[in-house]
Amino acid sequence: xxxxxxxxxxxxxxxxxxxxxxxxxxxxxxxxxxxxxxxxxxxxxxxxxxxxxxxxxxxxxxxxxxxxxxxxxxxxxxxxxxxxxxxxxxxxxxxxxxxxxxxxxxxxxxxxxxx
Amino acid sequence: xxxxxxxxxxxxxxxxxxxxxxxxxxxxxxxxxxxxxxxxxxxxxxxxxxxxxxxxxxxxxxxxxxxxxxxxxxxxxxxxxxxxxxxxxxxxxxxxxxxxxxxxxxxxxxxxxxx
Numbered sequence: 001x002x003x004x005x006x007x008x009x010x011x012x013x014x015x016x017x018x019x020x021x022x023x024x025x026x027x028x029x030x031x032x033x034x035x036x037x038x039x040x041x042x043x044x045x046x047x048x049x050x051x052x053x054x055x056x057x058x059x060x061x062x063x064x065x066x067x068x069x070x071x072x073x074x075x076x077x078x079x080x081x082x083x084x085x086x087x088x089x090x091x092x093x094x095x096x097x098x099x100x101x102x103x104x105x106x107x108x109x110x111x112x113x114x115x
Numbered sequence: 116x117x118x119x120x121x122x123x124x125x126x127x128x129x130x131x132x133x134x135x136x137x138x139x140x141x142x143x144x145x146x147x148x149x150x151x152x153x154x155x156x157x158x159x160x161x162x163x164x165x166x167x168x169x170x171x172x173x174x175x176x177x178x179x180x181x182x183x184x185x186x187x188x189x190x191x192x193x194x195x196x197x198x199x200x201x202x203x204x205x206x207x208x209x210x211x212x213x214x215x216x217x218x219x220x221x222x223x224x225x226x227x228x229x230x
Contacts, residue, residue, distance in 0.1 A: 042223075043223070044224075045158075045205065045207075045221035047218060050218060091158065100171065102160055102173065103148070103160070103207070103219050104160075105157040105158040105159070106157055107155060107156060108157050
């Protein structure tokens with residue numbers, strides 16, 4: 001079974017600075033998808049970014065980018081120019097590419113942004 | 116935003132009573148999921164569906180049942196609610212398990228308190 005590990009329960013960053021959130025996963029599959037979701041206090045789950053394992057290029061969405069290291073099974077999220085609205089819980093998630101595949105989440109990390 | 120509606124959004128019920136949560140989608144997506152979120156556990160899969168009348172168990176399915184009689188609705192039932200089922204429940208949908216539609220979108224959550 002796949003597992004997703006987020007070892008840092010909390011992190012803090014100064015506004016306008018850069019922060020990196022770590023995630024590792026364990027799988028025996030070669031084709032899969034990885035995601036970062038943001039959950040603000042409203043509890044809405046918001047997709048931040050996704051990465052296809054077959055793509056070598058790291059995904060980027062505006063201020064958000066990932067460092068995908070397939071051999072190391074690592075998938076970190078970098079937030080540049082941090083804003084107060086980035087404060088939230090962030091979840092890393094894994095999904096295999098097969099039919100009937102499920103999304104497996106890490107336990108999440110709480111990010112606070114200092115003004 | 117994905118067209119996902121959960122109802123009720125908030126409910127307080129007594130131990131031993133049956134409870135049904137409804138997830139309704141307007142996207143005609145094939146896959147639907149029920150997750151629960153608890154502190155320190157991230158989101159954990161309860162049940163999922165990969166088509167009408169096709170369902171399967173997730174990692175925390177004990178005490179829960181589901182039904183999907185039509186594409187747009189996925190019902191989660193607690194036959195006899197217990198205090199351990201106090202949680203936030205999220206419905207999610209996904210177009211397919213193929214490369215073209217692997218992103219999973221979430222509803223706004225249903226807060227259930229069992230007293």
